[in-house]
Amino acid sequence: MGYQLNADALNTVFAKWSDTYDIYAPKLFAGTGRSSMQDIVRYGKITKPEEIVWDKRSDYSAKDVLLPVCQTLFYFNENTVTEAEAPEKGAIILLRSCDLHAIKRFDYMYLQNGPEDYYYKRVRDRVKFVLMGCSQEFDNCFCVSMGTNTSDNYDVALNVKDGQYFLDVKDDVLGKAVSEAKAPEVDVVPDHVTENKLQVHIPENLSSAIAKSHVWDEYDKRCIKCGRCTLACPTCTCWSMQDVFFTEDHKAGERRRVQTSCMFDDYTLVAGGLCFRKKAGERMRFKVLHKTLEFKQRSGFQMCVGCGRCDAICPEYISLSHCINVKLPEGMKEVTENE
Template identity: 55%
Template sequence: MGYQTTAAKMNTIFADLSKDYLIYAPKRYVGDGTFVHIDTIRYGEITDLSEIEFAEKSNYSFKEVLLPISETLFYFTENEMKEADAPKKGAIVFLRSCDLHGLKRMDTIYLENGAVDTYYKRLRDNTKFILMGCESSFENCFCVSMGTQTSDDYDAYLKVTGETVLVDSHWDALDAALAGATPASVIPDSVTANETVVTIPETVPQTLFDDPFWEDYGNRCIACGRCNFVCPTCTCFTMQDIFYTDNGKAGERRRVWASCHIDGYTDMAGGHAFRNDKGQRMRFKVLHKVNDYKRRFGTHMCIGCGRCDDVCPEYISFANCINKLNTLVNDTAKEEN
């Protein structure tokens, strides 16, 4: 059901919903970028629609709402263990179509890939998602190539134009709050083309796993992990046990974001490591995003948001890497024939 209402009315509705939910959306943080004159757009709590950055792509994804950067799982002493309490409030998250597809990838990893992750599930079950449309494509986006430019798997869609707000609601609580609003036909904005176009190979022969192609990235990548941290579908983490200084036998276990690109990620007992070379790490990430994941779950892991290209300090383009890989696959097939 679609509605037309006012920004003031929606702010009142969200103020009422905030009794039970924390509301997160992309916000502009002035001067918080690499330099003092550069802003950062990242997720934070909002209390007013005017705080939401609709016109630009967020530098970071929504994922830290469901997968906190550092999350305490349980507390322990030498005799007992207590699981950390769940948040008292649920969450409402504003996000774009590509990120909604990223949410499905996270669900697959944490809810369907073996045992259910209860810490993720208890946050996921109490979160509502509000779609933000895209009137035009952003720099480095290739969502159309990945088929993630549209989605109808949302609790609500919201478009703000001045003081007018259009809402498409799939949420009973929001329907009730909008009772009496003007009915309207509301279709989410979405793009039909991106400047960046990506062609993904159907399969990648194992003979290319050790191809010199990957060495180019070993020479350029600095293993900072930024591409992983901004990606809405990178879900790797490590565990840390924190012991309290006033009692060395008590502490807490935390789940903390990790990255397949950074040094030490694959270190094992005895000093062994799976991927010391940065080119090997790039290969692992690329093939996981556009080959391995699809073979197992039926869809590509990458959603085409382009944030990895946006953030890389060495100007490594994931989109260009995929296209080069596709060319390499095709050339190899021709040689074999």
């Protein structure tokens, strides 16, 4: 059911939602970018709709709500193991269609691709999603090419226009607060882009044979292996385990799950100091083929959702979209001609 609310009414709705849920949305963090002169838009807790950034793509995705950068799993000592407590409240996450599609990738990896991840599931079961209407594209977006520009898998959809908010409500729990606002009922269709200036085309003949191509050598010189692309990506989920021992008791501590990246030096480090994929080009190859080939072979759908964050955040101006459109066809031509 659709409703039209003014700012005061939506503030009231948010206040009621906040009784049970923490609300997360793209939010401006001034002076916290790469220098004190730069602002950044990332996900944070909000209490009122005025805090939501609508006119910019967030520099980082909503994945940190479901999979924190650093997450304590349990505490231990010589005799006992104590599970870390789950968040006290559930979460409402406001996100755009591409990021909502990214949640589908998370669910596949953590809930369907083998045994369910307990720590992910206990958070995921208490999350509601509010789809932010996306009426304009941002630089480097190619969501239309990836089929992620629209979504109907939301609890509430929210459009904003001329200071008015238009909600399509599917979830009864969230809908109760909206209906109590006694707002006029209207038809609401979530805003979405229908075309992007940037389009990508994954080669139909793409295969693992491209791993032998020389197209990856270029990235040995360009990529600095900083991992910014993967940390900003809404579908990258790699993590490592860390045991932290307390200073006052070296036999007690906590185990943490910490986000990491296939671009980092220690990602493939094994016993004896052997490191697979030492070169930047090898790591770029691993990342790109995971996004465009290997994940789809397992799941049936592409991993990349076309948000464009990796292109926007790379300090060396390496473009995933350019790699897909140019390097992958070149690489496949090379390996097929050499067969």
